Amino acid sequence: MPDSRISIGIIGAGIMGERLLRAMLAETPELIRVSGIWDPSPAALERIAAALPEVPRLADAAAIVAASDCVYIASPPASHLGHARAALAAGKAVFCEKPLAVDVADSRAFVAEAGARGAVNFPFASSPAVASLRKWIAEGEVGAVSRVGIEVAFATWPRSWQADAASWLDRPAQGGFTREVVSHFLFLSRRLVGPLHGLDASADFPEPGKSERRIGARLFAGDIPVELTGSVGTTAKDDHNIWTLEGDKGAVRLCDWSIAERRLSDGTWQRAPDAMPNEQARPLALKRQLEGVARLARGEPNHLATLAEALNVQEVVEAILTR
Template sequence: MTATPIRLGVIGLGVMGRRTFDQALRHPDFEVTFAADANPKLVDELQAAHPGIPFLAPTEFPDHVDAIYIATPPAWHACYALLALNHGIAVFCEKPLAVDLAEGREMVAAGGVTAVNFPLSDTNATLYLEDVIPDAGELLGVDVRMTFPQWPRSFQAPAAWVGERAEGGFVREVFSHFAYLTDRLVGPIRTVEATVDYPETGSEVAARGLLRAGEVPVQVSGYAGVAAAESYEWILWGTRRSYRLLNWTQLSFSDGGDWQPIDLAGGGSGAESTRLSLFAEAVRGRRPANLADFADALRVQEAVEAFYR
């Protein structure tokens, strides 16, 4: 039996962790009962702003916790997730699930209530596409294209690991979103062949891949540090109708002519607050359709990490 509200611990208070921490403080389904981060300066700042919340070491789970949210660098996801799951604590984790595939598989095998924060899981664009894919006819392919004038992006600058090879790179950080979307809408995703190119130091500057979603071919290309606007493009090619998702929220279709915009009622995006609501449903025993779990995220991780092998 889970207490109401759900008692939540937040581990990792960087860009994503702080955003979800702030949302959880205001969310009617949650009570933040502890928080943790490896940066003592950040902990001191947040402790001063929130004196009623204990700030603990990441592995010091108090007895009064039902769930944790993990937003550490991905190499630490398995450590905290497995500790929680082995104590019957539900886990909501940032993507990617992990970097090490053995750890990702161990996280899935641990069972329990799990979720992964893929922002495309509950956007209006995703929900619309889920309804209209039969209108596309036979699915002939998916294209994913990404360009970045700089990597890491400016908002990621405080997280140095995002620009490093061991845990970062735009394939892990960005393509993973579109791998999840393709897996969900088209079929189980797997990598057939893929390569990345590296500069002298840092994460990849180019990535190319051929994957399959079920039996549908998926072509991936991405470039960082190029003279071009930042751009994210996902295209589903069908024999009767094709669909294009541009820059996360701009959805359009083609029946053979120019791309025509699709008006998405209520805007294009879900939010941390809506995914927290979905996670609350999962903790309370109702499996929400629009929230990824560890098994979903493992398929994405396997497809993504194949680029780096």
């Protein structure tokens, strides 16, 4: 009997490549078949072979494209568009890790030529906590929106679990917490409030050859002001973040990636009844992301972050880092 599952190949066997690979195997085996994985690092492929011997390890990126209905690109950002163009030229769908790229002009050209066969992995598009925020907003708990606040902080950068990728994650060319983390919350602002524009920002690079250690920015999502702060070494937590939406009737917020809260009339914050830590929420979001990838590969409407949304986020991120 023919296999009707969508075949997905992975370029990049780092943290994100392995994370989504494991999600495919665990969460959507009835929907998705892993056609293979490739990484230019033999050590990375050896790690995959030891941990997941059932996953085919292919010879190069071209082999991944040839074997797949959809190509998931989880390599460092500067390589994204080259792989994406090769996949699209072969008639395959593309699911790209964020950021879309670091070269804004090239990204604009790519988005103009790519059509609707691509999407970018912003998991807030599938987050249970974001669904709670949407529900509260629709029920009128916020009222007329007046402000968005974004606050991120890290004990160190890269975060402890990313130390093996420091060779690019802590370099200004492709790395830094603005590209890696702030981009998620800019996407959330765009998706829930409106297109991003009107930036006034600063970034501090105190260590030569290293990525940013502090940023501050004011911009707009639609006609709503957004205030953004980010820093390294200002918290004991590996990763601290709060996204807040305020209005004339109340406020809602997302804390530490996955905890949705609403502000009550007495000023206290109440968690969503189904709130859960990110370790528990992530598999749910990744499963829904992969369901969207299957629809993307079939040419069906989906809820994933569009290339245009990702480009808007990238434009803001790169502008912050060059101020």
